[in-house]
Amino acid sequence: MTSTLVERLQEALPAGSVIVDPDITSAYANDMASFCDAGAPAVVVLPRTVEQVQHVMRTATALRVPVVPQGARTGLSGGANASDGCIVLSLVKMDRILEIDVVDRIAVVEPGVVNATLSRAVNEHGLYYPPDPSSWEMCTIGGNIGTASGGLCCVKYGVTAEYVLGLDVVLADGRLLSTGRRTAKGVAGYDLTRLFVGSEGSLGIVVGATLALKPQPPQQLVLAAEFASTDAACDAVCKIMADGHVPSLLELMDRTTVKAVNDLAQMGLPETTEALLLCAFDTLDPAADLAAVGALCEAAGATQVVPAEDAAESELLLQARRLSLTALEAVKGTTMIDDVCVPRTRLAEMLAGVERIAEKYALTIGVCAHAGDGNTHPTVCFDAQDADEGRRARESFDEIMALGLQLGGTITGEHGVGVLKKEWLARELGPVGVEVQQAVKAAFDPLGILNPGKLF
Amino acid sequence: MTSTLVERLQEALPAGSVIVDPDITSAYANDMASFCDAGAPAVVVLPRTVEQVQHVMRTATALRVPVVPQGARTGLSGGANASDGCIVLSLVKMDRILEIDVVDRIAVVEPGVVNATLSRAVNEHGLYYPPDPSSWEMCTIGGNIGTASGGLCCVKYGVTAEYVLGLDVVLADGRLLSTGRRTAKGVAGYDLTRLFVGSEGSLGIVVGATLALKPQPPQQLVLAAEFASTDAACDAVCKIMADGHVPSLLELMDRTTVKAVNDLAQMGLPETTEALLLCAFDTLDPAADLAAVGALCEAAGATQVVPAEDAAESELLLQARRLSLTALEAVKGTTMIDDVCVPRTRLAEMLAGVERIAEKYALTIGVCAHAGDGNTHPTVCFDAQDADEGRRARESFDEIMALGLQLGGTITGEHGVGVLKKEWLARELGPVGVEVQQAVKAAFDPLGILNPGKLF
Structure with missing residues (x-):
């Protein structure tokens, strides 16, 4: 079967772009949600033209072989994970x-x-x-x-x-x-x-x-505000939005995340704070906007408000935020990164709930969040070698999604469903939603060969 | 058949919300594209609740009766036009x-x-x-x-x-x-x-x-610029966009439209101009933005640049623009309003082409355009009583869409397809596009009862 498949693929693809060596193909088995199940691809193809992709799909349809499309495999939900015997269709060579x-x-x-x-x-x-x-x-x-x-x-x-x-x-x-x-x-x-x-x-x-x-907007300028509670930080987020501001960035890092970033990169962030809010503007007069937002943060109980002096200081603060997930991964070696998005008005409840869940399961769960969007990334830190901790991590991860839905949110703000959240997708969509989505899928892919086992 | 239908509808709808009197139902036969074909509805329903709408659709499905949903029927493509024997489902009572x-x-x-x-x-x-x-x-x-x-x-x-x-x-x-x-x-x-x-x-x-x-953004401030050719006006549009401006409005009225507005409302717009460009900003310092744009207009050859002094003057200019379609309708009694959107870089060619088409068919075609979007409304003015003029109007209307497609544009930027442009939709989408769109339609509406005869 595989030999027929490979021969058919090679009919219209250059030799180097059809890979069957399992030492190489196994490297294409999964994206960055490495703990999600992944199968072994039969073949990896790296087409360079639209016509070559068409040939791959015609072949896949003729032979009823599943196709898993991939980019850089940086996804966090297993959406690009291979299924057994599939064609991995990597698009990275089409990069013009x-x-x-x-x-x-x-x-x-x-x-x-x-x-x-x-x-x-x-x-x-x-x-x-x-x-x-x-x-x-x-x-x-x-x-x-x-x-x-x-x-x-x-x-x-x-x-x-x-x-x-x-x-x-x-x-x-x-x-x-x-x-x-x-x-x-x-x-x-x-x-x-x-x-x-x-x-x-x-x-x-x-x-x-x-x-x-x-x-291209003007360079953004960032402000950092420290809060003695996540409640107060979330109150500041609500005040900023209710006051009509349009920040170019409004991020939150909780105490756990701040400490993890300091541990990883010695950034010297303030560890006494319970929540660090980063707010930026890329307007013509960002200092004026930051002053207004600083006052709102103080009104919400900020213990410290520090506007960056210049672009370099701003970049340093953003670097801290961008390091968050890597830093949390270093805490226990493995993370499950959730992606629950709730209405901004429910953000404080979401963060309080995650703290309760972390206590209940005796786990470290750091939260960084695109706070201005209500999009939280509660990140469960665990030791993958410890079976019991792994089980608790998975349970807490699910409980976080349940909380998100209960607060009127969604199980995924930006990371997608993949294999990681497919059971939860059904809970969010409800039976009619699933029926309709599956009908759409069937209209496009009646044979079910396109990235099977994802989403549903 | 109709009596069964009406009885079934009345089972869950209050008496006043099921209308069968043809004197009344005929008023629901069409939207504002009144020259498009429209059938006679069997019944008009005016539900007030979601449950009532569900009852209407269950009834329609059980009896295989087409349903035409309607709002205020201000559409310009016949998308809300009734088909013979249909249920007109007006949603206007659900207005909370x-x-x-x-x-x-x-x-x-x-x-x-x-x-x-x-x-x-x-x-x-x-x-x-x-x-x-x-x-x-x-x-x-x-x-x-x-x-x-x-x-x-x-x-x-x-x-x-x-x-x-x-x-x-x-x-x-x-x-x-x-x-x-x-x-x-x-x-x-x-x-x-x-x-x-x-x-x-x-x-x-x-x-x-x-x-x-x-x-809510700050009140916008408007600038008017006059040009001796549509080419020059379109060049100004390109310069404004290439220079990175983000106007809150960037509209164009050609000579025919300007004259029509003056004739209707004695606005005193400059009739010597070939094209009037209106540009607005709702930024913190709109006067500064307008000054920059004014300079770009002059660089493109504007013969006159007049920034509004205040909100009242701005509103007057916008009123002129908002009156355009009504004013063009007054020219010959009837209009066919096209809605072709082209890339901004092709806007000048589009306007020149429309002028050629107007000459070819010996018709008055006024163009007002959301120039910043490349979205033109070439408006064919004709006498509906004159059969030959009506035929020429229709032919010129089609030729305008052909030109839009040829310039890399779309047959409809914002008015939709309805019945007016369904043959043209197929030309824009191509055979694969039509097949896929019809497959989607079938997934949602396997019996084909939802607004049949529209789009495809």
Whole structure:
């Protein structure tokens, strides 16, 4: 079977782009949610053209072989994990930026372009591609589209979905579909573009994207505020939003996260604080905006408010935030990173609940959060060698999602469902939601060969 | 048949909300694209609750009766036109604003809420609901969602789709589906919310919406610039966008439109100009932004640049723009309003092409445009009593869409497809696009009872 498959693939793919050596293919088995189940791929293909991707999908359909599309495999939900005997379809070799236009404010790219590469390329034209997941130096635009990924910018600039104008997609049977547009507006037919964004490779293979760009904003300036309780920090978040501010970043790190970052990188962050809030503006007069926000933080009970003096100090504070997940991983060797998003008004309850859950299961759970979006990353730190701790980690992880749903939130703000949260997706969507989503899946992938076992 | 239908509907709907009198039902036969074909409804229902809508759809499914959902019927593509023997399902009685939250920056509304009513209600909380179609004083949020409508604000704030976070939808068979979220972010499963936005009532009946709001920006200040050619005006648009400006409005009126507005309302606009550009900023220092834009307009050859002194002068200029379509309608009694959106870089070619088409068919075609979006409204003015002129109007209308597609644009930037442009939708989407869109339609509406004959 595998030999037929490989022969058929090789008919239209150069030899070096069809890999069967298990020592190599096993490296493609999983994304960064390494504790999720992953199978062994039959073959890894690395196409360089749309036609080659079409050939892969035609072959997969003919032989009924599952296909798992992959970018840089930096995902956190196992959405790119291989299934046994699958074709891993890696898009990383399709990595050209085809066009950047300053008047139309668009970029046309292949899916394998790295986020940071695109960001820097458009910067050179005075333009800005906002979505900035933590993995932006590694992750690909195709992966960002597959998972509808977010980042620190979202509180002002929104998520990846807001920046995808049109897509070229190879369908399960190899047909090539173009969706959307390269114009600023367009409502011709159903918005299939948005349907593909966040579909985790389960509806088709994105082989090209037209992305919207913004003008490059002024350099942002950051303020740090310390609070004696997470309640007070969350109250500050609510005050900032109710007062009509539009920060370019509004992040929260709890005590556990602050300590972990200090332990990892000796950043000298204040460890006496219960919650550190970082707020930034990229406006024309960020100091004035930060002064107003500083006053609101003080009104909410901030014990210390420190605006950065300049871009360098701002960058240092952001570095601390960007290190959070890595630092928490160093605490016990392994983490389960949750991604619950709640209405801002319920953020304080969410953080208090996570603290209760950590106590109940005798676990270290650090929380960093895109606080301005209500998007929390409670990160369960555990020792993967300790079976009991592993079990407690999993239970606490689930209880955090249950809490999120109870507070009117969602189980995933930006990381996606993958295999990690598929049981929880059904709980969030409800029976009618699942029925409809499965009907959509069937309309695109009647044979069920596209990234099977993910989402549902 | 009709008597069975009416009896079944009346089982769960109050008597006054089931209308069969043809003198009344005929008033529900069409939207504002009155020259599009429209059938005679069998019955008009005006439900007040979600349960009543569910009953209507269960009845329609049981009896295989088509259902045409309607808001205020201000659409311009015949998307709300009745088909013979259908149930017209008017949502205008479901018009409550259920919630406005300043911290979460959301509103939860029923579909029949009028756009202006919502806009004013959120203003009172210091919030802003941007989408502002010309019909905003009449049109409903449900209709806006159905057509993904735009407006003057889009160049900065985007279209309706950007503001719909979650929906309650009654499906063809009466099941109630909740999509999306009330959080700032969320990626749990396929983005069905966006799929319903712009689906013109062909996938389900929107009975509730959670909308994102922005903080109320400062009052905008408008500048008017006159140009001796549309080419020069379009060059100014490109210069403004390439220079990184983010105007809150960037509109163009051609000579024909300016004259029509003067004729209708004696506004005293400069009739010697070939193109009038209106640009606005709602920033903290709009005068400074307008000065920069004014200089760019002059560099592009503006013959006159007049910044408004204050809000009152700004409002007058906007009024002129808002009157454009009404004024063009007064020219010959009837109009066909096109809605072609092209990349900004092709805007000048689009306007030149429309002028050629007007000459070729010996017709008056006025163009007003959301120039910053490349979204043009070439408006064919004709006498509906003159058969030959009507034929030429239709042919020129089609030729304008062909030109838009040729320039890399779309046949509809914000008005939708309805019945008016269904043949053109197929040309824009191509065969694979149509196949996939129809597969999606079949997944939601296997019996084909939801707004049949629209889109495809």
